[in-house]
Amino acid sequence: MPSQGPLIPRRRLGQLLRELREAAGMHLEDAAEKLECSVSKVSRLETGRGIPKQRDVRDLLALYEVDDQKLIDRLVRLAGDGRRQAWWQDLSEIVSTNMDTFIALESEATNLRYCVQSVIPGVFQTAEYARELFRALYPRDTEQALQKRVDLRLGRQASFAEREDKPRVSAIMDEATLHRMVGGPEVMDGQLRALLEASERQDVTLRIYPFSAGPDLGNQCTFVVFTFESEYDRNSVHIELGAGDRWLEQESDVLRYARLFDDLGRKCLSVEESRAKISSMIGTYTSKDQPAQ
Template sequence: MDSPTVLRRRLGSELRRLREGAKLQAKSAADSLGFSATKVSRIESGQTTLKESDVRAMLELYGVTDEAELRQFITLTRRSTQRGWWHDYGEALPEWFQTYVGLEADASRIRTYESGLVPGLFQTAGYAREIFRTHDRNQSSDATIERRVKLRLQRQEIIRDPSALTVHSVVSEAVLRRPVGGAEVMAQQVKHLIATAQQSNITVQVIPFTVGAHPALSTNFRILSFSDVPGEIAYSEALTSSIYIEKQSDIAWHATAFDQLTALALTPEDTIAWMHRLVSEEYAA
């Protein structure tokens, strides 16, 4: 069964198609509906839970009168309000990150560049635990931190099935040289990354310091693609918020930057050999 997130994206995509078919700009539609332009944008991008009353009002404005089509939209709206598995983690998962976890679970392909951290889908429990402890401004209990670690590990289930998701990750050399949690934690993390990188659906490349400046020197980003929903999403995050980019020209810029990064990075095979050397030279017991 489709998750709530992908259902919201489907609905949003269809509502955008209907709006455009009705020759309405988003601002004009928002004014007619008594919505803010931001609300229309969030509905069309699948970033907010839909209300039946809002969907009915939008369909009426866009001229949808066929009863069967109306019933289909309302049924999808009701299904899209279901809770995803990640909601069971409550306060362990920040509200601003819930949308991303849902999108990640529905993606068929993820391209990611990271300059500071091992990507969450590849982190070990020890590495993740250290990250959560260090970044915890609220001094959460050990139990809350362990729930966050458990959530991170559960997210990784999506990479177990090679036919469901492919991930291509480019990371800065700094990611693997920074001794998060000490030598033992990093040795386990790098060894885990080596094993993960050898899965048929996973590609990992390291950009060495010797490359110098490159197109994403000051940022991290992810590009998510979906098999059953049109369009891609570029995603980046700060300490307490995140940005979703769906403008085609902006996504194309991110995709071009990613291609440039892959060309500058070590090949996947050389990356694995480099990580083996790193473990023996930097993190050996």
């Protein structure tokens, strides 16, 4: 299952096309006029929002007088990658535009910082926990629709596992996520065990924001910071809000949320203390008399 969708290749292609146009001393209007197309078409290609055709890319490269065959081959290849289907597009009926972008960035980011206030982060959820969570969030869904949501969640986790270049995953979870019942005792017990196992992975740093830390500005919403090593990828922040999700891509905004994450981290339990907190709760849902593992 290929982890990468079309968004990242489109963005990389667009960035390179913009640089080549500017190096050629042309404005968007100049390129559109020469190719006898709309300005919006050229703009959408440069912002990664358009579906690239290899012929259009070749025409633009010829216009910009690019004669480096390796560069031409690279851009044409990116155009082809930008047209392919992502694995999650088979589940398009439950994937919103926001979710499509979220998964695409999640599947390619070098570093991911999750700050979660309500439930266990999706990348660590068990199938049982995810199913009961979706059952509560989407009470009108059929069992078939619920299963598709679970498949999507598990697919995201599988794409992480299959990546050769493992991303660095840092997560801050409010202590309330460990206490909020999802499903039943068996579901919660299984989820806590899975969470403890995930916290021991070398590519994961998981910390608990304790009740004793009090309120914090950065602890008022769930957000994810996506950062990339490649100079052609735009760092982004996804903010989950009840009235609708928000995306931020301005460098100052990304830096602000990265700092919020770091500030929250200084108030969190240490990695070892966080593991101990999770471990102390294993078994408490299924049996009050069961000793902590």
